Amino acid sequence: MNDNTFFAIVFPKRIGRLSYFLRLLLMLAIYYLGFFAIHQCPLGPGLRLVIILSFVIVFLGYLFCYIVMPRLRDFGLPALAIVFFLIPILNTLFALCLMFGPRDYWQTLRRKTQ
Numbered sequence: 001m002n003d004n005t006f007f008a009i010v011f012p013k014r015i016g017r018l019s020y021f022l023r024l025l026l027m028l029a030i031y032y033l034g035f036f037a038i039h040q041c042p043l044g045p046g047l048r049l050v051i052i053l054s055f056v057i058v059f060l061g062y063l064f065c066y067i068v069m070p071r072l073r074d075f076g077l078p079a080l081a082i083v084f085f086l087i088p089i090l091n092t093l094f095a096l097c098l099m100f101g102p103r104d105y106w107q108t109l110r111r112k113t114q
Contacts, residue, residue: 014074076104
C-alpha cells in the first residue's frame with residue numbers, strides 16, 4: 001500500500017453511509033477506551049485534566065474534519081452545516097440523517113423543488 005492510498009483511506013474527501021457508520025463506531029470505541037485508560041492512570045488532577053482536554057480536542061478535530069465533513073460533501077450539504085453538530089439534541093438527529101441518507105440527497109432535493 002503506497003502513501004497516497006493510506007492518506008485517501010484515513011483522510012477522505014467523500015465517504016459513503018457504511019464508511020461513515022464504521023468510522024463513527026471506531027471513534028466511539030477509541031473515545032471510551034481512551035477515557036477508561038486515562039482514569040485508570042495514577043496521575044494528578046491537573047495533569048489528568050490536560051490529557052483529557054488534549055484528547056477531546058484531537059478527537060473532535062478528527063471527527064469533524066475527516067468523518068463529518070466528507071459525509072456532508074457526499075450528502076450534498078455545505079460545510080456550514082457542521083454547526084448542527086454543536087447543538088445537543090439536533091446533533092443526534094443530524095448524524096442519523098447523514099447515516100441513512102443517500103449520496104447527493106440534498107442536491108437532488110433542491111433540484112426537485114426548483
